[in-house]
Amino acid sequence: MSGVQIKTVKEDEVGMRLDRWFKTHFPELRHGDLEKCLRKGQIRVAGGRVKANRRLEIGEEIRVPPLQNEPRPSKPSQFRPEDASAVRDMIIFEDDAMLAINKPFGLAVQGGTNTKRHLDGMLASLEKDGERPRLVHRLDKDTGGLMLLAKTRQAAQRLGDAFKAHDIEKTYWALAAGAPRPRQGTIDMPIAKRMIRIGEGEEERVVPADGEGAKKAITDYQTIDEAGYNVAFLAMRPVTGRTHQLRVHAAAIGSPIIGDGKYGGTRASLEGVSTNLHLFCRTMTFPHPKNRRKMTLTASLSGHMLETWKFFTFDANAKCEWPEDIR
Structure with missing residues (x-):
């Protein structure tokens, strides 16, 4: 006491x-x-x-006031010794307020059923003076690329507020089955979670929708390169940030993302390339959480997508500029 x-x-x-x-x-x-x-x-x-x-x-x-509760026993650390090294290898930017990583494909951001190893748990290995990096947004397990992490509570709040205010511009790269026409434009299509009949059962999926539960969803896209009429290297910019938005929108315009069997069906499979999802967060432009100055970070293409880019001789360092009049 x-x-x-x-x-x-x-x-x-x-x-x-x-x-x-x-x-x-x-x-x-x-x-x-x-x-x-x-x-x-x-x-x-x-x-x-x-x-x-x-x-x-x-x-x-x-x-x-005086506190009388008995201290609770602390939980034993769950991270593995090699977690610190693994996370350090992902870091592409770091200062005293934040860090940015290039998340590998297949690494879950948070734990869940049958998910024992995940980024959030691994971050405990970087704890220093009672502080550890904090998640401020998410990437799907099957999506790779750039993620921002906060190193202080203030940075976490400011980055979180920037995401909520749509003050962070993100550009994803995707491999699409079928080149979209026109080559660039905006997909303005509300989406919603619905129970869909799959075979003999039902499954919750995100689908284009109107009416109750439908949420506004807008995606800008442009074609960076093509390999015949069947494959396109797309840059996609989510104006809104709905769950599975890019995957649903790409499928809706007839250019499903390779490896996305959930929304693209059999069209999302392409002979000669990996069956994994080809979706990667390439760049983010955002206000720095400490000085509020705009900065842009870029993650290098990695994993199976880098191999696919080599296969089609696409430029893994391609530049993407968004026209002001795209919408």
Whole structure:
């Protein structure tokens, strides 16, 4: 048991919820006890009563009452010794606020059923002074390429806010079965999750849709190169960020992404190239979470997509510029 403490909100804690602040600084305090202290006014911020979802501001003083809970035993580390080396090999940019990685194809971002090794768990290997890199967005397991990670709470909030405000421009590369016509344009097609009959059963999929549950989805695209009429090297820019948006839109215009049997069916298979999904996050332009200046990062094409690009002699360093009048 300790006496009353007065803590000051630091710069990297700005915007953090009060309950999250307590979970970080006093992990032994159970949420129910936190709520009880808040109701009684024993916990105060800037001298006033507050709720658990109160966002903190720099320099504010937090009154912490005596805490009587017994500390909970810490969980043993789940990351493997080689995780730190593996993550380090993925890093393409790093400073004191953030880092960027080139995520390999097939690596899940977070855990789930039958998923024991994932990026989020591996990041624990980079913990330093109680801080570890934080996820601020996602990439599907089967998609490779550029991901941004925050190294501080403030950076995580600012990058998260930039994603929510669509202030981050992303360009993906894809191999499509069939060159789209016209060669460049905008796909403005609402999509929604629906239960679809597959064989004798049903499966939830994202499909073009109108009406209830349909969400606005917009994708810019341009053809960088072609190999005959059956294969196209596409650049795709999601204006909105819906689940499986690029895959659904590509299939909807008759140019499904190679390896995407879920949405492209048999057309998404191409003899001579990998059956894995050919979708890669190539570049991002975003405001740096510390100085807010715009910066652009690029991930080098890797894995099976690099092999496919060599097979078709596509330029793995091709430049992509988006016309201002594409929409």
